[in-house]
Amino acid sequence: MVEQLYQRDIYGKTLIELGKQNKDIVVLDADLSSSTRTGFFAKEFPERFFNFGVAEQNMMATAAGLASCGKTVFVSTFAIFATGRAWDQVRNSICYNNFNIKIVASHAGLSVGPDGASHQALEDIALMRVIPNMNIIIPCDGPQTRDAVMAAAHTAGPFYIRLSRPKVPTIENKGDFKLGKAQVLTQGEGVTIIACGIMVSEALAAVKNLLEKGVKARLINIHTIRPLDSQTVLKAARETRGIVVCEEHMVIGGLSSAVDEIVAENHPIKVVRLGIKNRFGQSGEPADLMKEYNLTSADIEKAVLAIVS
Amino acid sequence: MQYTDTQIKELENKAKQIRRLIIQMLAQAGSGHPGGSLSATDLITALYFSVLRHNPKDPEWPDRDRFHMSKGHCCPLWYAVLAETGYFSKDKLLTLRKMGSMLQGHPDRRTPGVDAASGSLGQGLSVALGMGLAAKIDKRDYRIYVLLGDGEIQEGNVWEAAMACSHYKCDNLCAILDYNGFQIDGKIKDIMNLEPVVAKWQAFGWHTIEIDGHNMEQILSAYAETKTIKGKPSIIIAHTIKGKGVSFMENVVDFHGRAPTKEEAEKALKELE
Numbered sequence A: 001m002v003e004q005l006y007q008r009d010i011y012g013k014t015l016i017e018l019g020k021q022n023k024d025i026v027v028l029d030a031d032l033s034s035s036t037r038t039g040f041f042a043k044e045f046p047e048r049f050f051n052f053g054v055a056e057q058n059m060m061a062t063a064a065g066l067a068s069c070g071k072t073v074f075v076s077t078f079a080i081f082a083t084g085r086a087w088d089q090v091r092n093s094i095c096y097n098n099f100n101i102k103i104v105a106s107h108a109g110l111s112v113g114p115d116g117a118s119h120q121a122l123e124d125i126a127l128m129r130v131i132p133n134m135n136i137i138i139p140c141d142g143p144q145t146r147d148a149v150m151a152a153a154h155t156a157g158p159f160y161i162r163l164s165r166p167k168v169p170t171i172e173n174k175g176d177f178k179l180g181k182a183q184v185l186t187q188g189e190g191v192t193i194i195a196c197g198i199m200v201s202e203a204l205a206a207v208k209n210l211l212e213k214g215v216k217a218r219l220i221n222i223h224t225i226r227p228l229d230s231q232t233v234l235k236a237a238r239e240t241r242g243i244v245v246c247e248e249h250m251v252i253g254g255l256s257s258a259v260d261e262i263v264a265e266n267h268p269i270k271v272v273r274l275g276i277k278n279r280f281g282q283s284g285e286p287a288d289l290m291k292e293y294n295l296t297s298a299d300i301e302k303a304v305l306a307i308v309s
Numbered sequence B: 001m002q003y004t005d006t007q008i009k010e011l012e013n014k015a016k017q018i019r020r021l022i023i024q025m026l027a028q029a030g031s032g033h034p035g036g037s038l039s040a041t042d043l044i045t046a047l048y049f050s051v052l053r054h055n056p057k058d059p060e061w062p063d064r065d066r067f068h069m070s071k072g073h074c075c076p077l078w079y080a081v082l083a084e085t086g087y088f089s090k091d092k093l094l095t096l097r098k099m100g101s102m103l104q105g106h107p108d109r110r111t112p113g114v115d116a117a118s119g120s121l122g123q124g125l126s127v128a129l130g131m132g133l134a135a136k137i138d139k140r141d142y143r144i145y146v147l148l149g150d151g152e153i154q155e156g157n158v159w160e161a162a163m164a165c166s167h168y169k170c171d172n173l174c175a176i177l178d179y180n181g182f183q184i185d186g187k188i189k190d191i192m193n194l195e196p197v198v199a200k201w202q203a204f205g206w207h208t209i210e211i212d213g214h215n216m217e218q219i220l221s222a223y224a225e226t227k228t229i230k231g232k233p234s235i236i237i238a239h240t241i242k243g244k245g246v247s248f249m250e251n252v253v254d255f256h257g258r259a260p261t262k263e264e265a266e267k268a269l270k271e272l273e
Helices: A007-021 A038-044 A056-068 A079-085 A087-095 A124-129 A142-153 A199-212 A230-239 A255-266 A286-292 A297-308 B005-029 B034-039 B041-051 B072-085 B090-095 B124-138 B156-167 B197-203 B216-228 B262-271
Strands: A025-029 A049-051 A072-078 A101-106 A135-137 A159-162 A183-186 A191-195 A217-221 A224-226 A242-250 A270-276 B066-069 B144-149 B173-179 B207-212 B234-239
Touching (some): A007 A101, A007 A142, A025 A056, A025 B124, A038 A049, A056 A072, A056 A079, A056 A101, A056 B156, A072 A079, A101 A142, A124 A159, A124 A224, A124 A242, A124 A255, A183 A199, A191 A199, A191 A230, A191 A255, A191 A297, A199 A242, A217 A230, A224 A255, A230 A242, A230 A255, A242 A255, A242 A297, A255 A270, A270 A297, B005 B034, B005 B041, B005 B072, B005 B090, B005 B262, B034 B041, B034 B072, B041 B066, B041 B072, B041 B144, B041 B173, B041 B216, B066 B072, B066 B124, B072 B090, B072 B144, B124 B144, B124 B156, B197 B207, B197 B234, B207 B216
Parallel strands (some): A025 A049, A072 A101, A101 A159, A135 A159, A191 A217, A191 A242, A242 A270, B066 B144
Antiparallel strands (some): A135 A224
16 A cells, blocks of 8 residues: 655644754744645744734745844745735745745646636646746655755755645655755666656656556656756756656646756757646546646556657 | 924035935936935934944844844935944945846845845834834844835735734834825825825824924934833834925926936035035
C-alpha cells in the first residue's frame, strides 16, 4: 500500500519544527488557517501568528514590514488568492525588496475539485515565474514538502511553494532534495517525461506501463521551477528523442514554458505540453477533472508513444 | 506641550531649506513630483529633526524609530531630509532619477535610511503594520511613522490595513495623512471624495488628530499626543496646501507630477530665501 499524505499536514508540522528552532519565524494567514494548516503553528506559537481575515493584499504587504525588521515570514492562503489577488503586493512589497518571505499556497490546480474554476489556480506558476528574485518550488509529495519548506526557510529571499489540496502518494527512492537540482527518477533513452507536483505520480505510473510495452522513458521531477535545473533538461534534450512536460497548470507560463525556453534556445527538439489549454477549470471530483483535462497517466503514455512511433 | 519660539523658528528654517533642496533636485532631474513633496515638508521635517529616535550614522540600528513613505512619489522630500540629517552627502541629491543613482524615482532600499520600497500606492500602511507587529514580538519600544497621500487612501489595501492596525491595537504606529486636496486628475472632492475622512478613520478604531499641516507648533503637539495614546493606532490628518511655499505652485494641480523648469526653479528659490 502506497503512503498517501496531505502536503498541507506536512507543511503545518514543519512550521512547528521551524518555530521551535528559530524565534524569528512568523506565520500569517488570511482566514484559511485550518485549510492551509498554519493553524498548527498558531496553536503552538500564538504570539508569532497573525490572521488577517479575508484581506490578502494587506497580509502580503504586512509580511514585507515584518521582514524589514529581520523576520522570516511564512504567508499562506489558497494559491488563487496568494498569486492573483495580491500580485502587485508580491511584486512590489516582497520581491522588489528581495525580502525573506515564503509564500506557501495550498489548493493549487484542478485537484481543488468541487469548488470549481474560481478556486482552481491554473495560472499561479506563470504569475510568480515572471517576477525577479522569486524562487519557486512545487514538491511532488508529502516528504518533499518538508524538504521544500526547510530549504525556503534556510535560503534568503522570496519563495513561492505550491501545494495541493488532496492527499498525494509518496514517491519512493527520489534521492536527496537539493534546491534547484532536478531529480531523475527513471533512466531512459527514448523519451523524457518532465513533471512537477502531483503529476509526478501520474508520470511514474505511465513509465511503468510504458516499460511493459518495451519503451524506456526517462522521468525527471522538476521540483524547483526557479531556479530551473537547465543542465538536466538539456542533457535530456540531447540524449532522448522528445520531451513530454506534464503540469496541473496552464501550458502557458509554467513548467512547460520554462522547459520550452531552455530547449528552444539551446537544443531544439520536440516538446509536447500536457496541461490546461486556454480553459478555466470546473467543479468535479479531482480524478474526473484530471481525465477531462487530459492529465492522467494514460494521457502521458499516449503522448510518449506518439513521439516514439 | 509648549515649544520655545527658537525651536519653532529653527524647524521653520529647516523646512525652508528642505523645500529649496526639493526644487533644486527636481529641476536638475527634469521630472518628478513637487506638489506633494512641498505639502508634506513641514510634517516630515518636524518628524526627522525633533521627533524620530534615529541615528543617521547607523541606519540599521534595531531600536530606531521607523519612517515609511507610503506615497512614494514624494521621495524628493524624503531624500532631502535624509541628506540634511546626514544619512548621505547632499551632493548625491542632484543624481535623483538618473541612471545608476541610489536615488530612484520612487523609494528603493538602495538608499540609506529607506527600509522598504514604495511607489505602488496603498501598501505602505501594511508595511508599517508589519514593522509594528515585529516591535511587539521583539518587545522593542520603537515607533513607526508612515506618510499617506490623500489620493492614495482611495486604494482598498489602505482600509484593509486600517482595520488590521486597529484590530492588533498597534499603538506604536502613527499615520500621517497629507490632506492637500488634490490628485493627478484634479480636486479630490471631484474625482473621488474622501469625506467624511476623520469619521472614517474613527469608525475604523483610530485615534484622530486634525491639524494645520504647516503650523509647526500644531505638528509637534500632534506627534507628542500620539505617543500618549494606548491601545489603538493614531492618525494625524494634516490639512495642507499642495505646492506649499512656492506661490505659483500652490494649489496648481499641474505641479503634482511636473518638475519646475530652470526659470521656474530660480523664481521658486528666490521665494524660499
